Amino acid sequence: MSVYDDYEMTIGIECHVQLATKTKLFSPADNDARDAEPNTKTHQIDFGLPGMLPVLNKHAVELAVRAGKALNSPIAHVSRFDRKHYFYPDLPKGYQTSQMYNPIILAGYVDAPLEDGSLKRVRIDHAHMEEDAGKLTHHDGYSLVDLNRAGTPLIEIVSEPDMHSAEEAKAYVSELHKLMVYAGVTYGNLYHGNMRFDVNISVAKKGATELGKRAEIKNLNSFRSVERAAEYEFKRQVDILERGEEVVQETRGWNDDKQITISQRSKEDAQDYRYMPDPDIPPVVLTDEVIAGIQSKVPMLPGEYREKWSALNLDKSVINSLLSNQDYAQITLEVQEKSGEASAKRVAHWFASALTASDNDTNDDSTQTMLYAARGS
Incomplete structure (x- = not known):
């Protein structure tokens, strides 16, 4: 029996989701900064020049409302923006525009499938809109700033500390990614930072009534890194406690090459940011009719696909392969509804066996040929 068996980890995750808008949250600058030259996707508002007033992106609000449906969360009829003050050179105006006190998305939940076939329900505390930094x-001796991402529209999804293993954390972020992509909230490209995960981990003796001090691992951009960072950080904190020392509340980074977490800075509390209501942005007021109209356009979500495919008796690996690409999932369901379960099962196995994980993002001729053939089966 290992000493680690005496301890339990508790995990909460904050996920930053880049919204699939054409322009930024408060400026008309292009929201697509992929491979762009530094500081070319910017506007006077992003530079924080005097006299520049923000104009809220209506489409970003609509995408946040869509996200609320995917999170099983009610939408606030009135939400407001606040200023989060800190000195960072990648936000020239000296504060980040966020939603501290009145977020647009209220408490909800995500049911994440685990390897054993069970579901792990992770409660959502809230999700708020905010702008990204540069x-x-x-x-060596100097730093450069690129403001292309400054002002990029985000929602930050804050979970409750409901996860107690690296497996549960990985399952949650994987399902969250599917939900946001299927709902049309984000493009979901992890390489380009469309979704980034901040993993808060604390450790305590099993049966303890209080949680331990937490460390936050920032800006993880893959499901595997979430899992491995959680595993490493759990053991690191246990080792500290076993030596009779105290865990420091801090922000840490993940070194993927060395597979370790690294201390970056002490962890701030909310009061350190001196939040105040933003006087330049009016409240966002949404009626039930507006919310229902926006959410009626949300297509079928992963859980609904799994439910409809239950009659096909597909292996879990096949289902995961299909759900990794929304086109494949839609075609398989289309075949099921038009041609029956036998044809749908054949198409499902066809996709799962012919496509690898790397193929899921391709759009070459062979992939297109297979998609047309499946629709015609």
């Missing part, structure tokens, strides 16, 4: 590149 990017700093550090060199």
Whole structure:
């Protein structure tokens, strides 16, 4: 029996989701900064120039409302923006526009499938809209700033600390990614930072009534890194406690090459940011009719696909393969409804066996040929 068996980890995750808008949250600058030259996707508002007033992106609000449906969360009829103050050179105006006190998305939940076939329900505390910061590149003796991402529209989804293993954390972020992509909220490209995960981990003796001090691992951009960072951080904190020392509340980074977490800075509390209502942005007021109209356009979500495919008796690996690409899932269901279960099962296995994980993002001729053939089966 290992000493680690005496301890339990508790995990809460904050996920930043880049909204699939054409322009930024408060400026008309292009929201697609992929491979762009530094500081070319910017506007006077993003530079924080005097006299520049923000204009809220209506489409970003609509995408947040869509996200609420995917999170089983009610939408606030009135939400407001606040200023979160800190000195970072990647936000020239000196504060981040966020929603501290009146977020647009209220409490909900995500049911994440585990390897054993069970579901792990992770409660959502809330999700709020905010703008992203720019990017700093550090060199020997100086740093450079790229403001292409400054002002990019985000929703930050804050979970309750309901996860108690690295497997549960990985399952949650994987299902959250599917939900946001299927709902049309984000493009979901992890390589380009469309979704980033901040993993808060604390450790305590099993049966303890209080949680331990937490460390936050910032900006993880893959499901595997979430799992491995949680595994490493659990053991690191247990080792500290076993030596009779105290875990420090701090922000840590993940070194993927070394598979370790690294201390970055002490963890701030909310009062350190001096939140205040933003006087330049009016409240967002949404009626039940507006909310229902926006959410009626949300297509079928992963859980609904799984329910409809239950009659096909598909292996879990086949289902996961289909759900990794929304086109494949839609075609398989289309075949099921038009041609019956036998044809749908054949198409499902066809996709699962012919496509690898890397193929899921391709759009080459062979993939298109297979999609047309499946629709005609």
